[in-house]
Amino acid sequence: MTTHILITGASRGIGAAILSSFDGRDVRAVGQGTASGIPADFTDPAAPAALWQAALDQLDGRIDVLINNAGIFEAAPIDLDDDAWLAAWERTMQVNLTASAQLSRFAVRHWQERGEGGRLINIASRAAYRGDSPAHWHYAASKAGMIGMTKSIARGYAKEGILAFAICPGFTMTGMAEDYLASRGGDKLLADIPLGRVAMPDEVATMARFCALEAPPSMTGAVLDVNGASYVR
Numbered sequence: 689m690t691t692h693i694l695i696t697g698a699s700r701g702i703g704a705a706i707l708s709s710f711d712g713r714d715v716r717a718v719g720q721g722t723a724s725g726i727p728a729d730f731t732d733p734a735a736p737a738a739l740w741q742a743a744l745d746q747l748d749g750r751i752d753v754l755i756n757n758a759g760i761f762e763a764a765p766i767d768l769d770d771d772a773w774l775a776a777w778e779r780t781m782q783v784n785l786t787a788s789a790q791l792s793r794f795a796v797r798h799w800q801e802r803g804e805g806g807r808l809i810n811i812a813s814r815a816a817y818r819g820d821s822p823a824h825w826h827y828a829a830s831k832a833g834m835i836g837m838t839k840s841i842a843r844g845y846a847k848e849g850i851l852a853f854a855i856c857p858g859f860t861m862t863g864m865a866e867d868y869l870a871s872r873g874g875d876k877l878l879a880d881i882p883l884g885r886v887a888m889p890d891e892v893a894t895m896a897r898f899c900a901l902e903a904p905p906s907m908t909g910a911v912l913d914v915n916g917a918s919y920v921r
Contacts, residue, residue: 692747693717693900696739696791697758698725701862702811705889706755709897718746720758730758730783736790750802753900754795756788756834757811763823777826784830789837796841796850805849809899810838811892812911814858818919831856835911842909851908853899858915859886883916 693710697703698719710717719725720739726746728739743751760783764776792808799806815824816831835854842852859877878884892914899912913919 691715691752691901692750693753693755694720694740694743694747694751694791695755695757696720696728696730696788697811702857702860702889702892703757705893706757706896709890709893710900715901716747718743730787731779733782733786733790736787737794740791740794744798751795751798751806752804753807753809754791755809755811755896755900756791757896758787759784759811759830761824761827763821764826765823766825780826780830781833784827785833785837788834792837792841796845799850800845800848803848805851807900807903808838808841808850808852809896810834810852810854811896812838812854812856814856814913814915814919816856817921838911839909846905846908849905851903851905853903853908854911855892855895855899856911856913856915857887857892858913858918860892860914861886861888881916881918883918885916887914887916 691714693715695703695707695717698707699721703719703721707717707719720728726739726742728735730736760780762776762780764773766773768776788810795806795808812834813831815828816835820828838852838854841850858881895912895914
């Protein structure tokens with residue numbers, strides 16, 4: 689049976705690499721993003737429901753795998769005025785965590801109704817465990833929340849065949865990471881990665897594809913690192 693997959697944040701970077709990795713006769717994958725299929729603005733709380741329905745329509749009413757990859761990485765220094773700092777916090781939480789939670793809920797309910805199980809893969813971050821810069825409390829917190837959500841889903845629904853995995857990249861060569869490396873001093877940051885380079889999007893995509901199609905059910909709840917040994921736990 690063909691596996692039907694929905695991937696968020698699929699226009700570029702990691703999401704585009706994940707979408708490309710599913711080229712094949714036994715997989716139908718649709719992506720969310722302005723350049724990849726279904727547009728959805730996750731700052732709008734109504735967007736996840738609209739995206740889910742649009743994806744179901746494209747995939748003949750069945751989604752087997754959800755990959756939550758969409759996210760933003762915006763600086764919010766603590767010396768911003770109160771309203772601006774709070775707005776940045778809430779925007780990051782809405783896009784990175786709440787929208788992923790909404791989609792995950794739709795997916796779990798869909799799989800329960802079908803009685804056939806499904807797979808959820810959340811693209812989190814090394815920041816969930818290691819933290820991030822002083823201007824990115826909100827980003828680290830959103831990704832830590834994603835890890836907690838993944839583990840809760842794995843524990844709560846495994847008996848129904850609903851599996852959940854998280855992947856935690858460190859720096860990955862995307863536009864978002866390139867901007868950050870440039871702003872923070874690339875050589876110094878690279879010196880903190882024992883591998884000597886940042887990860888490539890296709891490396892993260894390889895892990896996502898494995899979790900979506902091949903990972904054994906007993907692996908549910910696993911959190912997988914891809915950070916060049918820059919954070920080992």
